[in-house]
Amino acid sequence: MVVPSPAPLRTKKTRALGIPVIDLSLERSKLCELIIKACKEFGFFQVENHGISREIISRVENEGQDFFSKPACEKQRAGPPTPFGYGCKNIGFNGDKGELEYILLEANSRSISERSNLISADPAKFSGAVNDYIQAVRNLACDILDMVAEGLWVPNKSIFSNFIRDQESDSCFRINHYPSINSDNSFFDNHTKTRIGFGEHSDPQILTILWSNNVDGLQILSRDGSWFPIPPDSGKLCVFVGDVFQALTNGKFVSVRHRVLANSIKPRMSMMYFAAPPLNACISHVPQMVSNENLCLYRPFTWEEYKATTYSLRLADHRLDLFKNK
Numbered sequence: 001m002v003v004p005s006p007a008p009l010r011t012k013k014t015r016a017l018g019i020p021v022i023d024l025s026l027e028r029s030k031l032c033e034l035i036i037k038a039c040k041e042f043g044f045f046q047v048e049n050h051g052i053s054r055e056i057i058s059r060v061e062n063e064g065q066d067f068f069s070k071p072a073c074e075k076q077r078a079g080p081p082t083p084f085g086y087g088c089k090n091i092g093f094n095g096d097k098g099e100l101e102y103i104l105l106e107a108n109s110r111s112i113s114e115r116s117n118l119i120s121a122d123p124a125k126f127s128g129a130v131n132d133y134i135q136a137v138r139n140l141a142c143d144i145l146d147m148v149a150e151g152l153w154v155p156n157k158s159i160f161s162n163f164i165r166d167q168e169s170d171s172c173f174r175i176n177h178y179p180s181i182n183s184d185n186s187f188f189d190n191h192t193k194t195r196i197g198f199g200e201h202s203d204p205q206i207l208t209i210l211w212s213n214n215v216d217g218l219q220i221l222s223r224d225g226s227w228f229p230i231p232p233d234s235g236k237l238c239v240f241v242g243d244v245f246q247a248l249t250n251g252k253f254v255s256v257r258h259r260v261l262a263n264s265i266k267p268r269m270s271m272m273y274f275a276a277p278p279l280n281a282c283i284s285h286v287p288q289m290v291s292n293e294n295l296c297l298y299r300p301f302t303w304e305e306y307k308a309t310t311y312s313l314r315l316a317d318h319r320l321d322l323f324k325n326k
């Protein structure tokens with residue numbers, strides 16, 4: 001009789017690139033190891049068994065669907081996104097465009113409640129759904145950040161998560177809606193022969209957690225310069241390393257460049273929680289990340305300074321390079 005050998009304890013990989021899919025129900029020490037490996041190799045991973053209930057996710061998905069199905073003039077009442085509110089096609093302040101519409105919100109309950117009057121006919125229902133989701137996803141982000149600190153042997157296990165647990169954390173929340181390809185107006189990139197939903201960029205914050213419906217479009221840029229599609233799966237969440245995490249880890253983690261194509265015959269909806277420090281927080285590498293072999297790569301900066309630089313540049317710019325030590 002052939003006795004099957006026990007399955008090796010390793011991450012399942014998404015086909016092709018080998019992007020890690022980390023099962024969060026695994027034992028903690030293993031999780032720390034897998035998360036660190038993924039952050040170093042890809043600056044990106046997906047998680048399953050993440051503990052955020054389908055109900056919490058569906059409530060926000062439904063709110064998003066209700067909002068985006070309204071006539072354009074009604075949606076415009078919740079805009080323009082300067083920087084928060086409803087936006088359509090315009091991204092940021094410097095001429096970037098994409099084939100999408102979105103709602104961008106500060107991730108704090110007071111500000112969400114205020115905004116929700118312009119977004120929904122039932123503002124309490126909208127803000128309740130969004131606040132519950134943000135609370136759940138923030139806890140998940142904190143858990144992941146604590147496991148990173150543990151895996152990197154940093155003595156203060158909350159060193160990263162404290163930034164986003166802080167009442168003054170400048171985190172934000174976004175719901176993106178990419179219309180289906182059948183819709184009339186296309187934003188077609190003649191060079192790449194693709195319709196760009198959201199152009200290439202890295203996220204400026206510490207960590208991003210993304211949920212999407214089962215419609216494809218998300219791609220990440222691999223270290224060899226090719227784009228890899230991430231198979232959509234509404235049962236999983238995607239986790240992205242942001243620029244600030246790259247600075248905090250002295251370049252041990254690299255923020256992942258990604259983009260979204262809008263080539264699907266079905267509309268894509270995604271929601272992102274961008275975990276950010278408070279504006280006045282000083283971003284400097286954690287001491288354990290610097291040695292004689294790994295010199296200090298970036299000068300210290302505040303999140304306020306970094307954010308101002310981010311908004312003064314284009315979406316695809318490599319803004320962290322401006323903070324490199326000479």
Ligand code: GA4
Nearest residue numbers: 083091092093096203204310311313314315
């Ligand atoms: C990318 C990540 C988040 O979506 C975001 C984006 C922001 C915006 O849409 O207003 C930015 C973009 C993002 C980076 C460069 C600047 C700012 C648009 C833009 C051109 C909300 C963020 O924090 O940075």
